[in-house]
Amino acid sequence: SWALAAALALVALSLAAVHFSERPTEVYPVRFTVPPPGKVTFDWLDIPVVSPNGQRLAFTGMTPEGKRALWIRSMESLTNQPLPGTEDAAFPFWSPDGRFIGFFAEGKLKKIDVSGGPPQTLFDAPLGGGGSWNQDGIIVFNPVEGPLYRVSAAGGETKPLLELDKSRREVSHSWPSFLPDGRHFLYLARSADAGKTGIYLGSLDSKETRLLVNADSNAAYAPPGFLIFSRQEILLAQPFDVRKLQVIGEPFPIAESVGRMTFIPGAHFSVSENGVLAYRSGGTSNSQFAWYNRDGKRLGSVGEPGDYRQIVLSPDGKRLAIERPDPKVGTTDLWLLELESGIMSRLTFDPANDSDPVWSSDGRRLLFSSSRKKANDLYIKVIGGEEELLFESGEDKFAEEWSKDGSSILFISLNGKAFYRLPGPGGSPGERKPELLLRTEFDKDEPHISPDGRWIAYNSLESGRWEVYVASFPKFTEKRQVSNAGGCQPLWRKDGKELFYLGMDGKLMAVDVKAGAGFEAGAPKVLFQTPLRADPIQNQYDVTGDGQKFILGEPIEQEVKPIKVVLNWTAGLKR
Structure with a gap:
């Protein structure tokens, strides 16, 4: 009837009014921070990585004992869970199902089940540069400063995936990141030509590669269609067509003051498949050079504060060789500080990493390592003059010591597991043959020959913690062990009658030495408490020849930056 029809029409209109008056629930970004657990600190190596489903966060951090380890945290929890057996872990990455984490440690590529159990070693990776894991169980990774490789997530044979493009003057590939199809991936290719350094597209099925974006950064794909990467300290999103594998339009900023790594360029960020973004601010740790006497009295500062590494005093005590990162590109160069005037000048300008300076006994030259070719090789720089290649090989080599008579050079290889000796300058690089001096399964570093050339001091992890040892040379x-409660960075007094080292608690220690045909060492004595956080693979201090003054790279107190997490990060984009 007409009445019934009218009633039904009113009901329909009412329902329509209700329906059209309802608006979709607005989604907003949710931001929170994750501080480091306990007394753990973050530094330039520590990248937060979100699981593919956005439910967990994995990160590395440095313990007060100077050991780096891996933690995970559920987004639903307020506690961090350490993963046993992950000492020395760096650059973690998730399996697609979120059950495993791949990481680099002790010169190996490893994986660990996050539900429990020991890590499994997959392959050698002396200097890892990131990894990515696809749905077919293939891991693409960078074992050294060369091209990318592939290996099964179950372990087994590894195969080169790409080659360095000589036409583009490429020096390294790093930070692979699979796209959703599991066959194509993003990666960073660094070149001696800065204009050709960028984020490239690679494939498991082809050797062909293509430049996507000019940026010296790691990159990741984020649904519904963005490439995420950084330029300097700004995190950018670039629209990306995942079907055509092409960038669209211009990038736009999504976060500022995002920390960057040095030595292996990249930014501290990751993103999940469902809109979770994690990043960390502040990647540098500034320090101030300062003189101290044996009683721990601060005698004054030298130069300006900055991000400095590997400080080495010249034989005459007038200059300081320094490894210093360039925050714009993330690589390191060598600088020289005149201690009397405070004037600092740059020594190396190559876009590769130049590191680990070692003085010649006359103070006219510096031995150093550089990644200008496939691996870190050894070079010599005349102060105010030219550079020359001393020795190259397929393995990474890090300069450590130059004998007083100039005839021998010591370097570390195999990710800190071996000490080698090499003839000094003279002849061609190809004629030099390294001599293996010591190889063990334990990490070791900082070898220094005694002034009389009969003994060598170094620090090793063989006891389970870093200690200082002295052995006959060569x-x-x-x-014998000379430290008694942990120690690193041993240095000899010029007359060989005293050995200094840094305790793992930051105390500067001294040991009286009687060295000749035999070696006798007294009990370690505390000179003073330094403000240093001991690092067994860095030169954080040096001493004058008479053992009366010490120069330190004092850390400038900075707040430890927490990890920042953004849920629904795309909801904050302007529509």
């Missing part, structure tokens, strides 16, 4: 017999 045979490494008659070894």
